[in-house]
Amino acid sequence: MFRRIVPAFVFCLLTVVSIAQLKSPEEFLGYKIGTHFTPHWKLVDYFKSVAAAVPSMVKLEQYGQTNEGRPLIVAFVSNEAHISNLENIRQHNLSIARQGNPINGSYDYPAIVWLSYNVHGNEASSSEASMLTLFALVDPKNTQTKPWLKNTLVVIDPCLNPDGRDRYVNWFNSIVGKAPNPSIMAREHEEPWPGGRTNHYNFDLNRDWAWQTQVESQARVALFNSWLPQVHVDFHEQGINAPYYFAPAAQPYHEVITKWQRDFQNTIGRNNAKYFDENGWLFFTKEEFDLTYPAYGDTYPLYNGAIGMTYEQGGHSRGGLAVETASGDTLTLVDRAMHHYTTSLSTIEVSSQNAPKLLSEFKKFYDDAVSTGVGSYKSYVIKYTVNDAEKIQNLLKLLDRNKIQYGTAKAVASLKGYRYDTRKEEPFSVASNDIVIPSLQPKSALVKVLFEPTTLLVDTLAYDITAWSLPYAFGLNAYATSQRLDVNGTVPTVAINNTPQEAYAYVINWNGMQSVKLVAQLLQKGIRVRYNERPFEANGKAFDRGAILILKTSNQHTANLWKMVTDLANNLSVQVTPVTSGFVDKGYDFGSSKVHPMKARKIAMLTGEEVSSNSAGEIWYYFDQLVNYPITLINARNALTMNWSDFDVVILPDGNYRFLNDKSATEQFRNWINHGGHVIATGSAVAKLAQLDWGLRSKKEETADTSDLYASLKKFEERDRDFIPSSIPGAIFRVELDNTNPLAFGYPDHYYTLKLDDDVYEFIKDGGWNVGVLKKDKAVAGFVGSKVKNRFQDGLLFGVQEMGNGTITYLADDVLFRSFWENGKLMFANAVFLVGQ
Numbered sequence: 096m097f098r099r100i101v102p103a104f105v106f107c108l109l110t111v112v113s114i115a116q117l118k119s120p121e122e123f124l125g126y127k128i129g130t131h132f133t134p135h136w137k138l139v140d141y142f143k144s145v146a147a148a149v150p151s152m153v154k155l156e157q158y159g160q161t162n163e164g165r166p167l168i169v170a171f172v173s174n175e176a177h178i179s180n181l182e183n184i185r186q187h188n189l190s191i192a193r194q195g196n197p198i199n200g201s202y203d204y205p206a207i208v209w210l211s212y213n214v215h216g217n218e219a220s221s222s223e224a225s226m227l228t229l230f231a232l233v234d235p236k237n238t239q240t241k242p243w244l245k246n247t248l249v250v251i252d253p254c255l256n257p258d259g260r261d262r263y264v265n266w267f268n269s270i271v272g273k274a275p276n277p278s279i280m281a282r283e284h285e286e287p288w289p290g291g292r293t294n295h296y297n298f299d300l301n302r303d304w305a306w307q308t309q310v311e312s313q314a315r316v317a318l319f320n321s322w323l324p325q326v327h328v329d330f331h332e333q334g335i336n337a338p339y340y341f342a343p344a345a346q347p348y349h350e351v352i353t354k355w356q357r358d359f360q361n362t363i364g365r366n367n368a369k370y371f372d373e374n375g376w377l378f379f380t381k382e383e384f385d386l387t388y389p390a391y392g393d394t395y396p397l398y399n400g401a402i403g404m405t406y407e408q409g410g411h412s413r414g415g416l417a418v419e420t421a422s423g424d425t426l427t428l429v430d431r432a433m434h435h436y437t438t439s440l441s442t443i444e445v446s447s448q449n450a451p452k453l454l455s456e457f458k459k460f461y462d463d464a465v466s467t468g469v470g471s472y473k474s475y476v477i478k479y480t481v482n483d484a485e486k487i488q489n490l491l492k493l494l495d496r497n498k499i500q501y502g503t504a505k506a507v508a509s510l511k512g513y514r515y516d517t518r519k520e521e522p523f524s525v526a527s528n529d530i531v532i533p534s535l536q537p538k539s540a541l542v543k544v545l546f547e548p549t550t551l552l553v554d555t556l557a558y559d560i561t562a563w564s565l566p567y568a569f570g571l572n573a574y575a576t577s578q579r580l581d582v583n584g585t586v587p588t589v590a591i592n593n594t595p596q597e598a599y600a601y602v603i604n605w606n607g608m609q610s611v612k613l614v615a616q617l618l619q620k621g622i623r624v625r626y627n628e629r630p631f632e633a634n635g636k637a638f639d640r641g642a643i644l645i646l647k648t649s650n651q652h653t654a655n656l657w658k659m660v661t662d663l664a665n666n667l668s669v670q671v672t673p674v675t676s677g678f679v680d681k682g683y684d685f686g687s688s689k690v691h692p693m694k695a696r697k698i699a700m701l702t703g704e705e706v707s708s709n710s711a712g713e714i715w716y717y718f719d720q721l722v723n724y725p726i727t728l729i730n731a732r733n734a735l736t737m738n739w740s741d742f743d744v745v746i747l748p749d750g751n752y753r754f755l756n757d758k759s760a761t762e763q764f765r766n767w768i769n770h771g772g773h774v775i776a777t778g779s780a781v782a783k784l785a786q787l788d789w790g791l792r793s794k795k796e797e798t799a800d801t802s803d804l805y806a807s808l809k810k811f812e813e814r815d816r817d818f819i820p821s822s823i824p825g826a827i828f829r830v831e832l833d834n835t836n837p838l839a840f841g842y843p844d845h846y847y848t849l850k851l852d853d854d855v856y857e858f859i860k861d862g863g864w865n866v867g868v869l870k871k872d873k874a875v876a877g878f879v880g881s882k883v884k885n886r887f888q889d890g891l892l893f894g895v896q897e898m899g900n901g902t903i904t905y906l907a908d909d910v911l912f913r914s915f916w917e918n919g920k921l922m923f924a925n926a927v928f929l930v931g932q
């Protein structure tokens with residue numbers, strides 16, 4: 096007995112000893128950091144090995160999982176006292192952020208520094224640096240870092256985008272030779288489509304912090320909001336010819352960013368500069384990377400009370416292991432990782448030096464938020480209507496994810512406020528089922544940024560869109576008022592519980608994505624459905640255009656039809672209404688030609704090299720994750736030879752399609768449309784089709800104003816700003832809708848579009864429908880350059896052209912933008928499921 100136990104015991108002990116031995120990244124990996132790209136699983140293994148070796152200083156937590164099943168992890172790193180007191184520290188930190196009860200007892204609470212590496216997968220040096228940072232903090236021989244951990248808790252997220260990183264790293268490792276080739280012409284410096292920047296569905300996770308449409312952001316921002324650090328760094332890479340960028344950031348800064356937040360960026364920048372100076376490394380500050388759009392890894396933390404920053408190393412995507420830059424130097428991954436490692440430690444150091452001030456200013460940020468609030472509006476009111484109920488629910492989910500407080504209102508008979516729809520101060524009343532979002536609350540700054548009707552920009556050199564106000568993005572009737580309104584309580588959730596009963600037909604309102612999902616499931620189960628193109632009343636109830644009918648007579652083959660329909664509808668919280676007769680009280684009867692059968696359409700989308708990966712990703716995500724309806728993704732190069740008739744609908748995302756340069760391929764495409772094919776084109780695909788002279792024309796360039804001869808005498812040093820008068824970095828416009836057209840079913844007579852370019856089209860004269868048009872002076876929010884302003888009137892943005900038995904739906908703007916432009920999703924469904932049926 097004894098003899099058998101001993102070897103097992105010894106083996107166990109050896110295993111424990113071998114796991115528990117602290118190793119440097121080089122010892123663990125077998126290579127020096129930067130001489131190979133480390134795949135994500137190995138990166139995770141290294142973090143696990145360090146956590147196992149120094150459990151008193153490192154606690155690992157898996158906070159989520161990517162679409163492809165990779166773990167998302169963070170390491171909490173500090174001294175033994177803090178690591179054994181983590182939950183207490185978290186609770187205390189939330190309490191000073193006015194989001195929890197004060198903690199009893201005295202304790203010297205540390206400042207929290209959060210380091211986020213590799214959000215863009217092909218900016219791959221930072222995850223390598225994360226291993227050096229972790230080791231430097233726990234290495235007993237490193238005496239420099241230990242004092243910092245007395246008053247600092249470091250949170251290391253070694254890779255925010257593991258799927259994107261591995262897409263890049265696995266590709267690179269699969270094509271590099273024995274030694275890297277620094278020639279920029281070598282294939283290892285040119286990633287294949289779609290590149291590793293984005294996540295599985297080609298979403299840019301550094302545009303998703305506030306919206307959290309993607310699983311990675313949902314998991315990460317939930318964790319972030321349960322801690323709320325005082326300092327946050329988002330590590331990136333820029334082009335290979337740029338050196339290193341760190342804080343302070345460039346103008347414009349959003350006005351909610353406090354003086355302290357601005358000043359401390361400077362303090363951190365100077366500390367980073369000290370180390371770069373010592374090493375003779377190049378860097379720049381205060382240029383390019385602005386602080387406005389709320390879904391970045393620097394602005395979102397700033398709007399949540401932290402010092403949020405972006406650090407950018409040269410080397411993005413094309414850097415490989417070594418690359419020759421324009422200046423003739425060879426930039427290596429070793430250098431890139433060392434630079435990120437250096438700023439990581441420098442940031443922890445300067446945060447530790449200022450830890451008490453960081454904590455007191457953080458507390459002040461939240462104290463001010465609840466006592467005075469940020470901005471002049473004190474309450475935002477969302478008017479409740481039954482038809483908007485689903486959109487309101489989606490808005491509330493977004494607020495929940497951001498820990499923004501809201502509630503139902505106490506009725507107020509009359510007050511004044513800014514009405515988003517008219518862009519004017521108007522009298523209005525508040526009803527008890529309206530939603531109130533108070534400005535005075537812990538997340539006051541974020542509330543202002545997300546709800547303010549227009550964003551004040553002190554400069555227009557913004558890096559991303561300049562307008563995102565949520566009432567427009569969600570298409571909701573809302574007011575902003577300077578009056579403080581009482582919040583009455585939680586918003587009740589309405590449970591939908593349909594019970595099956597015999598009927599002539601069931602009717603479903605077509606007014607949001609839940610009804611789209613239900614119809615998508617019914618079609619896939621072979622249930623025959625129809626839609627009514629006119630409003631009607633049946634059994635005393637009114638239904639709007641696009642109402643879906645499920646007739647008993649068309650579905651005799653389906654056993655337990657009504658039970659199946661009600662079960663599916665209950666799962667999706669969709670109200671279904673049984674009606675007992677096809678004779679309607681008002682409108683057209685169910686047998687009318689105004690009631691159209693809906694085919695379960697076979698859908699394809701062109702994708703690949705010729706297509707914008709973001710645009711293709713949004714549409715893929717829409718079908719795969721939101722609607723749950725099959726779609727075939729086809730490489731655009733195969734459009735030259737594809738059999739179009741295999742599909743009913745072909746989607747052309749934003750892209751530049753080569754097959755449309757080929758006469759015979761274009762002819763085949765046109766033939767298929769004439770025989771009943773349906774095309775949905777978005778973004779520049781619309782521009783490409785407009786060149787074919789099939790009926791759509793691009794609105795001509797406004798002729799330049801020649802009255803000012805001296806206008807061309809521009810200053811050399813102001814050349815960076817030359818593009819501003821012709822730029823439109825993302826602004827909101829009001830579009831007038833013909834909501835009697837199936838493309839606009841479920842909408843009021845207008846829609847707010849996010850315009851990302853200056854493409855506008857002439858009204859379609861014949862053979863088509865101008866469904867969404869710009870009239871005069873419809874810019875609502877965001878920056879529009881003076882030279883392009885005039886284009887945005889009397890033009891078409893959304894239209895349907897009829898060709899033979901088929902149609903082309905033109906969506907000049909991106910109605911699925913980053914999947915957060917909630918109000919566009921139904922329009923895309925209309926194009927897919929209704930137009931041309």
Ligand SMILES: [Zn+2]
Pocket residue numbers: 215218301330331332
């Ligand atoms: Zn980046």
